[in-house]
Amino acid sequence: MEETGGIQQGYIDLKQLYSERALYFTRQVKIVSTRLIRGGWLRLLFFVLLFAAPLYVLNYSAIAAVLLFVGFAVTFGILVKRSIAYRKLKAELVLLKMLNENEEKVLEGDFSSFDSGSEFIDPQHDYSHDLDLFGEGSFFQYINRTSTLVGTCTLKNKLCAPHTDLERIVGEQKAIKELSEKIDFRQHFFAKGKMLNETKNDIDRINSFKTYKPFVKSKGRLFGSLLIAMPILFLCAVIFSFWELPSAVPVIIFLINLLLVGLNLKEINRINGQFSSLTGILQKYALLINLIAKENFSTIKLSDLQTRLLAENTEAAQIIATLSKYMSQFDQRNSMLMGVVLNGCLLWDYRYVNKIELWLEKYGGDIDKWIEVVHEIDALNSMGGYSFNHPDFVMPVPCTDMVLKASHLGHPLLDRKDRVCNDYDLKDSIFSLITGANMSGKSTFLRAVGLNLVVARCGMPVCARSMYFKPMSLITNMRTSDSLMKNESYFFAELKRLQYVISQLKYGKDVFIILDEILKGTNSKDKTYGSMELIKHLLSLNAYGMIATHDLELGVLEEQTKGKIVNRCFEVENTGNELHFDYLLQAGITQNHNATFLMKRMGIIVTE
CATH class of the missing domain: 1.20.120 (Four Helix Bundle (Hemerythrin (Met), subunit A))
Structure with a gap:
């Protein structure tokens, strides 16, 4: 996402805020630690006086000895109670200090100190595995500030089963916006x-x-x-x-x-x-x-x-x-x-x-x-x-008359200084066919669209300047793998996934589908024919979505379907024997390739 002066200043102010809060809580920890030390000496003094003073005055007055014993005992009890309160306060202040220090690191791209939710990784889920929702470096780890076990599961459930009802999404948006402004409440809740x-x-x-x-x-x-x-x-x-x-x-x-x-x-x-x-x-x-x-x-x-x-x-x-x-x-x-x-x-x-x-x-x-x-x-x-933590992100607008229209849409986990954003609008079409050379940005763009759709349905702001979307189920197929345990080939595993997609569409549900290089496990001719037939079947079932592919032959579908499918591409330029990627989405079918060039550069193949 392009950095304007205002956006950059917003992040600078945010980092300064966390730095100041971390410093404040550090000072408070020192103050409370000093009081604990002084309190420890006072407790020792009153513990000694608890027995020494009554014994000293016992010969002069038994009543005075009893009164002294009771007085020192009560005082000692008060000091013990206060010490316990100070220890709890110190523990809370230490957690608040660490939280603000970690938030500073998050703004610098390091969020490794937070729980990754690796236990929630599920390759069978509709989209979470493909979109890297859980695990090290995941979106879950990026946003997770939960402090209870079930709270962590609740956050996971929100990401894995977000709303499709417009009113509930808007209600969630308002609640999240209000909580975003309550930093003291959020941080003290986390610490407690x-x-x-x-x-x-x-x-x-x-x-x-x-x-x-x-x-x-x-x-x-x-x-x-x-x-x-x-x-x-x-x-x-x-x-x-x-x-x-x-x-x-x-x-x-x-x-x-x-x-x-x-x-x-x-x-x-x-x-x-x-x-x-x-x-x-x-x-x-x-x-x-x-x-x-x-x-x-x-x-x-x-x-x-x-x-x-x-x-x-x-x-x-x-x-x-x-x-x-x-x-x-x-x-x-x-x-x-x-x-x-x-x-x-x-x-x-x-x-x-x-x-x-x-x-x-x-x-x-x-x-x-x-x-x-x-x-x-x-x-x-x-x-x-x-x-x-994202003052430049916007609340998306859920609607019923637009499938997806976004301006400057990007992936939230990419460094904002390096992030390249794209405009995307399905308009009257219902499917996009995205072509492009290797490493040109196809898969990253698919994940950016998928993740922002999930984030939008959760009621959170999206990485875009504006976004309108129709809340619907999301199914992806980007990271299918074979299974030795189930004696399944890669190709069969992919077919099972596609079968699941078709079954969901047959239920009459609105589904947004994201597919990355389908039918990779078969020969080129069979793959092209199978891909064409699959896409036509998806259209007949009123599916929405996008497919990234290297099969340029599929580009004819835009004309055959009269615009229901539109061609979009990412290009790469080879100038001066160097590859240049701009990662910008363009209209049409890609005209450039880079696989052979890269293999030569890396010494994998040799040509005369």
Whole structure:
């Protein structure tokens, strides 16, 4: 893409912004580190004073010694709590510093520090393998700023199954544009998300509660009534024992309560561990949920996502805090002495199992919804960051009356200083036949068109000055390979792919097809005839798209189809025994070749 002064200055300003933010967070890390060191010395001092001061004044005043011990203990506890908060803050600041440093590198063309999504490579997918969506140096790695495992999968799904509905694309565009302008929100979300250390087990444990069967309710109404009656009976017995009631009565009730708990102790311990796991996971997500809930969003999509974090007009983070409070109180049982006293007096275990089960019954169905919002925002943040990092890219216009019209369309992963962009307009035709010499730019152009179509359907800005497109399914065939495991030849694998393309068209779907050098596995004459027949069949099925080929004989199809197929080409010039590529798309069929020339230059063939 041609660099004007304004575009170049935009990228300079962007790089300076990241540099300044990286420097700011570096300074903040140093400040917090200093406070941590000072706090460490203070904790040591108060720990010594916790014992030394009371011992020193004990001979003068026991009350003063107790007050000093309590005072220093409380202060020491506050210092420990503050130290934990500072450590979390430092970890977040370090992540923010690294993120901004990495964003600087991205602007210089190095995005290797981000997850590549190699696990998502799928040669059978309609287009992702051909367009290099996943893997090292991929588009996914280029835009990926997700910080949760499922958020990463959500971003992958957006790229592999983007929208075809115009309204949803426009809604996504607005949300991405709004998030692109919220750099603080995006970056703090990323840092807090990374601090979660989310694992697959976390998601599995949350999902396990979908089939959870209430323990207290399963015991029947009589048991529930007993849980209310026995603590009240115990308290009444204690009160009346100061008058005429024998003191043995509250003791007997106390022991009965312990027996009731003991009968189900193994099950209660299991439930305690299960609830503790759920609470810990939700507490981690609550940080991100709270961040989303507190942000001011104006677009419909983001506002709707924010609304989903409410249940009965109460914020999800607050609801999770209630669960955390219940769990903290339930865990008082873990002290043997407290467990005996609390259960003997109040049937404490049953009381809090019941409270948490009622919480789960009321809000358990919302947990999935809350987590989905977090993962959706996580994916959208990456897309917003991509938009922010490309001030010269434009939001494409989805429409129904134009298949594809683009001005200065280029490949987003190519260096903007070297990127050559092309205008492309199908106009009244439905297929383009693209010819050109080797290395002239055919395959890169096909990938640029394919990738920008995917990006457009995702709601992100495209690498172009303007673009109008009709949202439809995309199928490519550019990188077919043979399979020894399946005992398939290259040619048979390609035929299977083409068969799949035809089957999708027969369903009546609108499909944009990109094919690169079809029928490579057969002889020239057979290949030409087969290619002609295939293209005619595609036209009969109302397919849209483009085919790159070296078969110049196919150029006659423009006339035969009365303009439904148009010829476009990339040319190469041989001047002064040197090849010159301009990578510009032109009308017509290529007139130049370079295979023999290159083979001579490299010493592969020798001619007299």
